[in-house]
Amino acid sequence: MDPLHALTxxxxxxxxxxxxxxxxxxxNLSMALIAEAAELLEHFQWATEExxxxxxxxxxxxxxxxxxDVFIYLIRLSDRLNIDLLAAAREKLELNKQKYPADKVRGDARKYSDYD
Ligand SMILES: [Mg+2]
Known part of the structure; x- marks a missing residue:
């Protein structure tokens, strides 16, 4: 059993x-996930980049x-929806590669819709 399946x-x-x-x-799980993400964010709120x-x-x-906490809720939410989390992440990364071709966006943090 792979580590993610074992953790699930x-x-x-x-x-x-x-x-x-x-x-x-x-x-409920999507709400809990965001609540935990906000708890993570609190540690960085008002901090400088450095x-x-x-x-x-x-x-x-x-x-x-x-x-x-965020990871656990993400796994749990995916599990309850029968979503293969690793496959979904790989699929989305491929889509992001198409949206953000490296040669076009290198060094530029704008959203894909802001490019010509
Ligand atoms: Mg927490």
């Missing part, structure tokens, strides 16, 4: 053992846990 199974067990499947609708790289050990630990 662990998350399923975690929810099942607590009888939390009933709360894990795609709607400060955002220079997190102390305690802060880095907190950031690590928020990243894990």
């Amino acid at each position: 199974e662990q998350i399923r067990s975690f929810a099942r053992e607590r009888d939390w499947d009933q709360f894990h609708s795609p709607k 400060q955002s790289y220079a997190l102390g050990p305690d802060k880095l630990q907190e950031v690590k846990h928020e990243i894990a």
